[in-house]
Amino acid sequence: MILSTLLHRNPTSLLPPRHLLALRSFADISVEHGRGAWKTYGDITSYQPGKFQIKTFNKISPVGLSRFPSGQYEIKDGESATNAHAILLRSHKLQEDEVNLTVRAIARCGAGTNNVPVARMSELGIPVFNTPGANANAVKELVICGMLLGSRRIVDGINHMYALGERGEQKERVEKDKAMFGGRELKGKTLAVVGLGHIGAATARDAEQLGMHVMGYDPMLSIENALKLPRSIQLTSGMLEAVKNADYISLNIPYIKGEGGTHHVIGEEIVSAMKEGAVVLNFARGELVDSAALKKHLDENGGKYVSDFPDDLLWNHPSAILLPHLGASTEEAEDAAASMAAETIRDFLETGTIRNSVNFPSTSLPNRPENSIRFTVVTKNVPGMLAHISEAFAGSNLNILQQINQSRGNVAYNVVDVDTSGHGVVDFKDVQEKITMLDGVLSSRIIYGVPGTGYAKNLEGDYFV
Numbered sequence: 001m002i003l004s005t006l007l008h009r010n011p012t013s014l015l016p017p018r019h020l021l022a023l024r025s026f027a028d029i030s031v032e033h034g035r036g037a038w039k040t041y042g043d044i045t046s047y048q049p050g051k052f053q054i055k056t057f058n059k060i061s062p063v064g065l066s067r068f069p070s071g072q073y074e075i076k077d078g079e080s081a082t083n084a085h086a087i088l089l090r091s092h093k094l095q096e097d098e099v100n101l102t103v104r105a106i107a108r109c110g111a112g113t114n115n116v117p118v119a120r121m122s123e124l125g126i127p128v129f130n131t132p133g134a135n136a137n138a139v140k141e142l143v144i145c146g147m148l149l150g151s152r153r154i155v156d157g158i159n160h161m162y163a164l165g166e167r168g169e170q171k172e173r174v175e176k177d178k179a180m181f182g183g184r185e186l187k188g189k190t191l192a193v194v195g196l197g198h199i200g201a202a203t204a205r206d207a208e209q210l211g212m213h214v215m216g217y218d219p220m221l222s223i224e225n226a227l228k229l230p231r232s233i234q235l236t237s238g239m240l241e242a243v244k245n246a247d248y249i250s251l252n253i254p255y256i257k258g259e260g261g262t263h264h265v266i267g268e269e270i271v272s273a274m275k276e277g278a279v280v281l282n283f284a285r286g287e288l289v290d291s292a293a294l295k296k297h298l299d300e301n302g303g304k305y306v307s308d309f310p311d312d313l314l315w316n317h318p319s320a321i322l323l324p325h326l327g328a329s330t331e332e333a334e335d336a337a338a339s340m341a342a343e344t345i346r347d348f349l350e351t352g353t354i355r356n357s358v359n360f361p362s363t364s365l366p367n368r369p370e371n372s373i374r375f376t377v378v379t380k381n382v383p384g385m386l387a388h389i390s391e392a393f394a395g396s397n398l399n400i401l402q403q404i405n406q407s408r409g410n411v412a413y414n415v416v417d418v419d420t421s422g423h424g425v426v427d428f429k430d431v432q433e434k435i436t437m438l439d440g441v442l443s444s445r446i447i448y449g450v451p452g453t454g455y456a457k458n459l460e461g462d463y464f465v
């Protein structure tokens with residue numbers, strides 16, 4: 001019956017004949033929880049029993065991917081991974097139709113998750129992870145570089161040397177022409193850091209070492225990051241106060257759409273308060289800056305805009321220095337971000353642990369006791385869910401050994417270890433279906449050591465395993 005429901009959703013008429021064959025032979029296998037293979041209904045032809053399939057987008061560091069043991073994981077790129085259990089990506093703008101029904105988790109190898117439809121993933125019960133701090137040093141170094149690029153006319157000087165070289169005049173003119181490219185020093189100047197997270201705090205620290213006076217603004221400053229700030233930093237309670245006397249302004253905040261978000265936070269009000277000649281460093285996201293307002297400021301008051309994001313208005317402005325999105329493109333950052341993402345996904349798939357999620361609550365239980373099976377259940381964050389889940393176990397005469405329930409926003413996450421003594425697999429299969437089909441439950445998993453198996457979803461009243 002389950003198979004026919006799924007065939008209904010995945011019409012076989014869409015599959016070429018050889019796929020039909022594979023489907024038929026697979027359907028002949030008698031499958032039950034805890035015994036051998038588990039049914040899966042992505043593209044049956046790309047399903048490898050006994051393995052988790054990881055779908056990747058973008059260039060993901062092989063060092064990170066090597067954290068997935070090949071005996072339990074297969075890695076496939078976007079197009080070919082039609083049966084994915086998890087997605088690993090960088091800046092790829094993820095569309096909902098790229099998230100197969102089989103997907104249990106998504107990890108962004110990096111910081112910003114504005115390229116992932118996070119709110120929709122929460123509705124679907126899918127945790128989205130990122131890798132806090134893994135690429136922060138790379139970005140911080142480029143911000144420091146950006147301050148120098150905005151101070152010393154390095155780019156103009158390089159272009160000039162090319163032009164001289166082409167005319168064979170470089171030796172004759174190199175000393176005379178240097179007067180055209182004078183600059184200023186960072187020492188003694190004021191840097192305003194907007195957003196004192198992993199990148200902002202590190203930038204503030206290094207700027208102090210360079211002899212700069214540092215102002216900082218972050219209304220949600222964490223204790224962890226506060227401890228990393230330089231002693232001399234002057235914190236402000238508003239962005240305007242931080243930027244108005246600054247010679248350099250570094251944006252290190254996430255891009256968040258919608259009301260209360262950060263779209264165009266650097267708009268008319270902030271820009272018109274900026275000092276003449278101020279250098280704006282945007283290694284965060286292009287959408288944070290209102291380019292029209294900034295262009296007006298650059299035209300009238302000088303200064304520079306240095307960024308690693310494209311800009312339709314400023315891309316050829318004489319005061320803009322725009323680079324490809326290179327902030328995190330170092331070997332070290334790519335390795336660290338992909339490794340952290342891989343470990344986070346493994347932990348989630350193999351034990352149900354949640355850390356570094358941007359939409360799910362941090363959750364971990366001690367190791368599963370002997371003779372137990374682990375259930376994880378994702379529900380809407382509404383009253384009574386925990387009681388209904390516990391009742392379902394009690395109703396099947398299953399004893400809970402340990403459990404945890406955490407919530408965040410609209411989602412609640414439960415991890416429950418259940419005693420297996422004296423029970424057969426059918427008990428677990430039945431209770432999973434009962435729990436998954438409770439009103440308010442989004443998905444469930446049974447984690448018992450067989451990769452790729454044990455997942456079920458409540459698709460608005462349809463049971464999907």
Ligand SMILES: NC(=O)C1=CN([C@@H]2O[C@H](COP(=O)(O)OP(=O)(O)OC[C@H]3O[C@@H](n4cnc5c(N)ncnc54)[C@H](O)[C@@H]3O)[C@@H](O)[C@H]2O)C=CC1
Pocket residue numbers: 110111112113132133135136139194195196197198199200217218219220221222225252253254255262265283284285308325326327328329
């Ligand atoms: N250019 C590149 O290649 C990269 C860009 N990024 C961008 O940089 C951003 C920051 O990265 P991390 O420092 O690693 O993140 P993080 O999460 O450690 O820090 C962000 C900080 O911004 C603060 N914040 C949020 N909204 C704010 C607001 N309106 N005003 C002031 N502070 C605010 C938060 O409280 C937090 O402390 C990312 O969200 C991403 O957009 C990150 C990595 C690479």
Ligand SMILES: O=C(O)C(=O)COP(=O)(O)O
Pocket residue numbers: 090091092109110111112113135325326327328329
């Ligand atoms: O981590 C981030 O937020 C970044 O912007 C880095 O992007 P990337 O992984 O280099 O495409």
